[in-house]
Amino acid sequence: MTRHFLPPAREATAMSALLIEAARCWREARDSGKAVQPSLFILLSRHGHDMLAPVFDSLMTLAEAVSGKRIVVGSGPDLSEDEHRLIGLFEGTGALARKSGLALSLQFAVRSLQILLVRTASISATRLAA
Numbered sequence: 001m002t003r004h005f006l007p008p009a010r011e012a013t014a015m016s017a018l019l020i021e022a023a024r025c026w027r028e029a030r031d032s033g034k035a036v037q038p039s040l041f042i043l044l045s046r047h048g049h050d051m052l053a054p055v056f057d058s059l060m061t062l063a064e065a066v067s068g069k070r071i072v073v074g075s076g077p078d079l080s081e082d083e084h085r086l087i088g089l090f091e092g093t094g095a096l097a098r099k100s101g102l103a104l105s106l107q108f109a110v111r112s113l114q115i116l117l118v119r120t121a122s123i124s125a126t127r128l129a130a
Helices: 010-032 036-045 050-067 081-091 101-129
Strands: 002-004 078-080
Touching (some): 010 036, 010 050, 010 081, 050 101
């Protein structure tokens, strides 16, 4: 089942959109047998976050391991339930059903991604201002 994605704020929109774009790139690369991190690197370099390819790869791998199933992605503006869960985790509105060591690792990966996205965005803004 998919739902239409209506993000609440501009900042959330940009980060959520990047998360979904990366998730879909990750899924496509995995399913087609392409190298995941180079595919993510190409996508993320368009947004100034190329160095985060390994972080996104780890996050998605952990999300799949915690869920115990293949992550399903939507298409176009329609998000899958898995994508809604990822956004909820990223925005702090979602909770993990299982409280295992793996789930804790996923929470740390989400927090690390949040910190790194803010950091790389501020570095990019500083370079543009110079």
